[in-house]
Amino acid sequence: MSKKIVTDYVRSEKFTTMGELQKWIALSFRNFLYYANSKLVFKTGKIQLEIADRLTEGYDTVMLMAFRGAGKTYIIDLYILFRLHRYINTKILVLSAKEENAAKHVRNISKMIKALPALHYMTFSKKTESGFQLANASVENDLSVQTAGIFSAVEGSRSDVIIIDDAEVQSNSESDLLREKLLSRYSEVQAILHPAGRHCVEGINNTPEQTSGIWIGTPQCEQSTYFNAELLDSEGEVEPHPLAGSHLIRIPAITPEGLPAFPERFNRQQLDIKKKRMSTPRWALQMMLDPTLVDQEARVIDMRHILHYDGPITDICCAIDPAGEEGGGKGDEHALCIGGLRENSKDIPGSDKQIVHIKKLIGDNKLNISQFFEKAIDLCKQQKVETIIIESNFSGYYTLLKQMVANEGSFAMVLPVKSTMRKQTRLVEVLDPAINGGRVSFDESIFKDPKNTAQIKNWTYKSLPEKDDRIDALALLIAHMQQSMEAPDSFKWDVSSVDSFNPWQ
Numbered sequence: 001m002s003k004k005i006v007t008d009y010v011r012s013e014k015f016t017t018m019g020e021l022q023k024w025i026a027l028s029f030r031n032f033l034y035y036a037n038s039k040l041v042f043k044t045g046k047i048q049l050e051i052a053d054r055l056t057e058g059y060d061t062v063m064l065m066a067f068r069g070a071g072k073t074y075i076i077d078l079y080i081l082f083r084l085h086r087y088i089n090t091k092i093l094v095l096s097a098k099e100e101n102a103a104k105h106v107r108n109i110s111k112m113i114k115a116l117p118a119l120h121y122m123t124f125s126k127k128t129e130s131g132f133q134l135a136n137a138s139v140e141n142d143l144s145v146q147t148a149g150i151f152s153a154v155e156g157s158r159s160d161v162i163i164i165d166d167a168e169v170q171s172n173s174e175s176d177l178l179r180e181k182l183l184s185r186y187s188e189v190q191a192i193l194h195p196a197g198r199h200c201v202e203g204i205n206n207t208p209e210q211t212s213g214i215w216i217g218t219p220q221c222e223q224s225t226y227f228n229a230e231l232l233d234s235e236g237e238v239e240p241h242p243l244a245g246s247h248l249i250r251i252p253a254i255t256p257e258g259l260p261a262f263p264e265r266f267n268r269q270q271l272d273i274k275k276k277r278m279s280t281p282r283w284a285l286q287m288m289l290d291p292t293l294v295d296q297e298a299r300v301i302d303m304r305h306i307l308h309y310d311g312p313i314t315d316i317c318c319a320i321d322p323a324g325e326e327g328g329g330k331g332d333e334h335a336l337c338i339g340g341l342r343e344n345s346k347d348i349p350g351s352d353k354q355i356v357h358i359k360k361l362i363g364d365n366k367l368n369i370s371q372f373f374e375k376a377i378d379l380c381k382q383q384k385v386e387t388i389i390i391e392s393n394f395s396g397y398y399t400l401l402k403q404m405v406a407n408e409g410s411f412a413m414v415l416p417v418k419s420t421m422r423k424q425t426r427l428v429e430v431l432d433p434a435i436n437g438g439r440v441s442f443d444e445s446i447f448k449d450p451k452n453t454a455q456i457k458n459w460t461y462k463s464l465p466e467k468d469d470r471i472d473a474l475a476l477l478i479a480h481m482q483q484s485m486e487a488p489d490s491f492k493w494d495v496s497s498v499d500s501f502n503p504w505q
Contacts, residue, residue, distance in 0.1 A: 022118050025085065029056045032082045033075075039116050045264040047251050051075050059247035061213040065226055067253035068286045070262055072216045076163055077108045079214075080145060081119060083161060088137045093159040094147040095189060097169040102147035103129050105165070109145065150185055160194050164215045173220045174422060182225050186215075186242035215243060222281075222291035253287040279432035281461060296462035300432050303457060307441035313340035313357045318380050318412070319477035320390045321469055322369055322397045333363030334372040335473035338383050341481065342441065356434070356481045358442045359383060361452050363470045373401050377408055385412050389480050391472075392416035417476060424464055430475040430482075440478060 015021040025032045029052040037044045047070065055062060066072050083090045096102035106129060113119045125135035131146035142157050150167045164186065172178050193212050219226050228241050228248075251261055253271055260268050275283050280300075284293035317340060323332040338360040360379060364372055380388060388405065392398040398416040405414050419426060434440050447453050451470065458465035465471075 018118065022085070025082075025118055029053075029079060029082050032085070033078060035118065036078050036081075036112065036116060040112075043264040045262050047262050048075060050251075051249060052079075054247065054249050055079055055211060055214070057247075058210040060210055061215070061243070061246040062211060062249060063215045063226065063243055063246040064249045065217065065219070065289055066249070066251040067261070067289065068218045069266065070251060070253075071265070073105070073108070073165060076165060076214065076216055077105055077112060080105070080109060080161075080163070081112060081116075084122070084134065084144060085119065088134060088144075089140070090144070090161065091140065091142045091159045091194070092145045092161045092163065093154060093157060093189075093192070094145065094163045094165060095150045095152070095154070095167060096147070096165045097150055097167050097172060099130065099147070099149040099152065101166065102149060105147055106130065106132060106145065150182070150189075154189065154192065157192050158194055159192055160212065162189055162193060162213050164189070164213075164217070166217050167215075168217050168220050168225050170220050170421075173223075173225060174425075176223070179221075179223060179225050183242055186225070190242070213246075215246065219285045219289060219291070222285070222294070224285070224291075227291075250289055252289050276437035277433050279428050280436075281428060281432075294461055297460055299457065300428055300459045300461055301435050301456045305436045305438060306447070307355075307438060308444050309342060309355075309357050309441040310443070311357075312343045313359070314343055315387075315481070316340035316359075316383055316385050317387045317389065317477055317480060318376065318383070318385045319473045319480065320373075320376055320388065320401070321473040321476060322372075322391060323365065323469065331365065333365040333467065333469040334367065334369065335361075335363040335469035336372075336376050336379065337361050337470070337473040337477045338379065338385060339477050339481065355438075356440045356478055358440065358446060358474065358477070360443075361446050361470055361474060362449075363451065363467075363473075369397065369400070370404075373404050376401075377404060380412055381408070387480075388412050388414045389417050389476060390414065391476060392418050417480070423468070423472065427459075427464070427468070427471060427475050428461065430479050431471065434478050434482070 013024065015024065021035075025035045030049060033048060033052045034044060037048075047066070051064065051066075052075070055064075064072055064076075080092055080094075083092065094102050094105050106127075110127070110132075113122050121136065123135045124132050126133040126143070130148065131143040134144045137144050142159065146154075146157065146159075148154050150164070150172075167186075168182060172182055190213060215226065217226055226243065228243055228246075253261055253266070254268075255261055258268075260266050260271055266274070271287075275287070278287070281294045284290055316338065319337045321335040323334045337358060339356055339358040342355045342357045360383065362379075364375070367375065376388075379385075388401070390398050390401055398414070402414045405412060421429075451467070455465050455467055455469075455471050459468070459471065
């Protein structure tokens with residue numbers, strides 16, 4: 001009687017015992033990846049295989065810089081399990097910008113262990129939201145896997161592998177000071193590493209494991225901490241970059257030949273749709289990993305992409321950007337933008353999302369704030385505005401407007417919004433993909449006002465126009481309206497899963 005075949009999958013490998021399978025997946029991370037994908041019902045992409053091979057070629061430190069949505073976290077969680085499977089006493093520390101993001105690794109790994117029969121021997125003697133200790137491992141002070149925020153106090157820990165997963169996010173990399181703090185942290189955490197190569201796998205690989213540091217991320221700005229540049233200390237002396245000498249795995253969304261890098265997940269049409277919904281700088285950085293793709297002198301808005309419309313709209317909203325103490329004839333304009341959703345936009349050929357239509361875009365630097373609010377209220381009543389949003393960074397303006405609207409019989413709801421992001425970045429992120437992507441239309445009368453045309457035409461990726469109040473109000477309205485729109489079906493990624501496990505989250 002023949003022995004039972006344990007499993008059979010992509011590589012046509014067959015095993016008569018679970019032990020044979022367990023030994024085979026310990027031979028290489030490529031084997032482990034094939035096995036995991038077969039059980040989790042995912043296609044194995046070429047870029048996954050490339051990452052798997054490069055992670056096990058013996059580099060001390062690896063920088064994995066792949067486009068947003070490439071499944072980097074999924075690959076790394078498999079790699080963590082691969083290292084634990086090869087040597088159960090391995091200690092791994094995972095750091096991320098936020099503790100809750102780092103903790104996702106614990107949940108993912110727990111589900112993977114349940115879904116992969118070859119790993120069912122792994123059980124937990126201790127498990128929390130932020131880490132776990134494998135019962136099969138020797139008792140040591142540090143957990144098998146521990147996760148924390150990038151700035152958490154982890155100096156007392158010791159690890160064989162440190163994984164820095166998406167440590168750079170927009171909020172901690174917006175300024176030189178924030179980036180310097182992050183770079184300093186990169187250097188600090190490397191001090192807790194055990195000497196490389198203390199683990200050998202007898203009978204599988206008699207050479208020590210070399211890889212001890214893995215950085216995974218997508219650049220957030222042109223001065224990204226992931227880019228290997230020289231650093232200066234406080235006295236102007238050059239210091240080595242924390243990632244200097246790292247082996248770089250760089251995978252942009254589209255290859256130099258114009259093909260999708262990960263067609264098993266995103267085909268070219270899906271990437272083109274995604275590009276339309278991202279600002280030019282963000283597409284260049286996060287999807288193509290190249291800051292040089294942005295022409296700093298180029299205009300943000302291509303006037304050829306301006307759509308015109310004359311028809312009904314719904315969900316009418318007004319956005320007001322007060323000029324603060326400098327308004328009323330002394331400086332900036334009080335600005336106002338009124339718009340809504342085009343009723344028939346879903347019927348437009350090629351449109352998969354409702355289009356915001358702009359009815360009014362005006363500014364005034366001669367009226368004081370009370371006078372401008374009176375003018376705004378009159379316009380809102382004429383246009384049947386349902387919601388008024390107001391930039392509330394200046395104290396008291398929201399309260400004043402709300403009271404004046406209430407005195408008119410509360411014809412509209414008044415909502416405050418507060419801006420914290422740098423204005424140039426915020427405006428580019430909202431208006432570039434919305435207008436250039438054909439998701440905003442305008443009354444023709446708007447561009448009969450030369451000030452409206454000037455603010456849009458004189459705005460570049462490098463700098464704002466001399467006056468920017470009207471495009472600021474325009475961005476406030478579009479950002480608010482976009483929150484009420486459904487996500488396009490083309491962005492939905494439906495994959496089969498085990499126990500509701502989604503590696504792409």
